[in-house]
Amino acid sequence: MAKLLILGAGTAGTMTANLLRKALDASWSITVVDQDTEHHYQPGYLFIPFWMEPERVVKDCREFLPDGVEFVEAAIERVDPRAQQVHLADDRTLAYDWLVIATGTRPDPTLVEGMAEALAEHTTVHQFFTLEGATALKAALASFDSGRLLVHVSEMPIKCPVAPLEFAFLVEDHYRKRRLRHKVDITYVTPLDGAFTKPVASKELGGLLKDRSIRLAADFAVEKVDAQRKVLVAYDGRELPFDLLVTIPPNVGQQYVVDSGLGNDAGFIPVDKHTLRSVEHERIFVLGDASDIPTSKAGSVAHFAAEQFVGNFLAAIDGRSLPHSFDGHANCFVESGRGQALLLDFNYDTEPLKGTFPAGLIGPMKLLKPARVNHLGKLAFEQIYWNMLLPGRKLPVPNEMSMAGKHLPDAGEKE
Ligand SMILES: Cc1cc2nc3c(=O)[nH]c(=O)nc-3n(C[C@H](O)[C@H](O)[C@H](O)COP(=O)(O)OP(=O)(O)OC[C@H]3O[C@@H](n4cnc5c(N)ncnc54)[C@H](O)[C@@H]3O)c2cc1C
Structure with missing residues (x-):
């Protein structure tokens, strides 16, 4: 049986486990490791000082893992890419054929x-x-x-x-x-x-x-x-x-990443920014905040990247060249007070621009301009996160950034 190990049951790890359980057949075992059984909706941290109850942002991470995925509760101490093993703080060692690192970042x-x-x-x-x-x-x-x-x-x-x-x-x-x-x-x-x-x-x-x-x-x-x-x-x-x-x-990145010699100075893991494959170790992919890709560290980025990653992973295990190129797409609401928010939509090559963002039922949404509809979008994101994003359901937003509705800046506007 082929073994896939996913490190981290946060935003990126949970989405990846759901997407890959659907994509891989029963000859694959999937194991997710996290030091904690609590999954936090981190965008909610912003609202807690003002109105959101702290309990509302916490759920049991195991509720969001699909059948056929094993969960191991343990702190990761070290990855040994040459032996293809992960050492846990409780002295257990897990072997892998392929590794997805999704252990995010932490304030230090x-x-x-x-x-x-x-x-x-x-x-x-x-x-x-x-x-x-x-x-x-x-x-x-x-x-x-x-x-x-x-x-x-x-x-x-x-x-x-x-x-x-x-x-x-x-x-x-x-x-x-x-x-x-x-x-x-x-x-x-x-x-x-x-x-x-x-x-x-x-x-x-x-x-x-x-x-x-x-x-x-x-x-x-x-x-x-x-x-x-x-x-x-x-x-x-x-x-x-x-x-x-x-x-x-x-x-910064997690301490075990540094201790394993996988990270840069800040503990982020160098990857190919289009395929998310580790630059040094071809059996390791990195999703979410743990990598060094030059776009925002955000749940939306983890989501767009994870969907692109699935096709690449299936190609990698077959020994084919990787078909999908992640463009760094990020989509972020910015609360601006007074019941309004701005929306930013950008990627590696295109900075956030003004204009409108086409969005299914409630759109179009205003880019870079405070609007009520954007604030409602931000509030709706909480339910979308738990019910669609984590379970790996398709959202009505393309993974690749689109120029539809965006205004190119005038020469003077950039100054
Ligand atoms: C205040 C705030 C507001 C935010 N607002 C937004 C927003 O509006 N929109 C948006 O898109 N994003 C937002 N984000 C960012 C978003 O929450 C993160 O980008 C996203 O959670 C990253 O996912 P991840 O899977 O990479 O990391 P995480 O979700 O942080 O998960 C990492 C997991 O790894 C586990 N882990 C770490 N180290 C170890 C170890 N040594 N052993 C075992 N397990 C380990 C952790 O327990 C955790 O479960 C916000 C973040 C904050 C802090």
């Missing part, structure tokens, strides 16, 4: 001086990239009604790179609704030279920050969090004082 606050200690106190420094962090932040916001609030990104890449911007817009709306906006000074602090990575989106999102009177502190390469003095310090000597700091710690 120890990489910034003072950040981990400050976060552990749960007083003036918070984050929302974990369930525990988002829940603690809810309590902090409830008791914070005046002062300087920094929304801070330590470095790129991070998963869901728009999430900190969304938080800035939502927290602005939160204080506006509580009639305390005039007492809370909000600054968005980023290592980038503008609000976002790509020029057109950066200009639109930067404009929105300005409209909402949210200050922008760009090119801020953080050196340390000084919780004692309540200042964020940059390598160039700049200091930003705060009363409440909401930070996104550096996001």
Whole structure:
């Protein structure tokens, strides 16, 4: 019997298990390994500080694995690609013929001086990239009604790179609704030279920050969090004082990836960006946030990539050349407060552009423009995630990015 091992039962691992169980016959065994039986709907972390109940984002990951897939609950300690084995923390060893790595990324606050200690106190420094962090932040916001609030990104890449911007817009709306906006000074602090990575989106999102009177502190390469003095310090000597700091710690690959010699400096695994096959080990594919592909680390990317990957995997096991080329397609809603959201749709070659996005029943949706329909799309995504995305059901959105409805920018617009 041929053995397929999938590491990780998060977004990408679960989708892949469902898609491949349908595509492979009974001569294949499929085993999924995860250290946890909880699956978190991570986009929900954004809403927990404001209104979503924390319990709502958690379900048992085994509910989403199909019959005919074995689940092993254990922490992965090391992959030995030459022996085609995976070593687990409980001393078990699993052999594989083919390996899919889908163990994502994790926030690592120890990489910034003072950040981990400050976060552990749960007083003036918070984050929302974990369930525990988002829940603690809810309590902090409830008791914070005046002062300087920094929304801070330590470095790129991070998963869901728009999430900190969304938080800035939502927290602005939160204080506006509580009639305390005039007492809370909000600054968005980023290592980038503008609000976002790509020029057109950066200009639109930067404009929105300005409209909402949210200050922008760009090119801020953080050196340390000084919780004692309540200042964020940059390598160039700049200091930003705060009363409440909401930070996104550096996001890195998993420790076992580094220990196995599979990752780059940040622990992300180099792959061919079109086939998702490991550059070094031909029996390893990497899906989701764990790879080094140059597009957003997002559930939508994992979804589009996983569907393209299936054809490639079937070809690889037959020894054929890989037929499908993943284009880096990402599709992200950006909550902008006031019951609205923007939509970004882009790939490796095309940056997010303005225009419209054709979408089945409720579309077309507006690209790069706050609209109610986009916000409803973001809310609907939760049910789509559990009921369609994870079980590997086809969504009415093409895997490859389409130019339909998109406006090419004028020469002046990119400046
Ligand atoms: C605040 C926030 C908001 C977001 N919003 C959106 C959004 O609106 N839209 C969108 O598309 N995406 C969004 N994302 C991103 C999305 O959640 C991730 O990109 C997606 O979950 C990545 O899937 P993955 O399978 O690669 O990793 P994950 O879903 O994180 O799964 C990784 C799995 O690997 C397991 N694992 C890790 N290490 C080990 C180990 N050593 N041993 C065993 N198991 C291990 C973990 O337990 C986990 O189950 C958001 C993320 C955050 C944090």
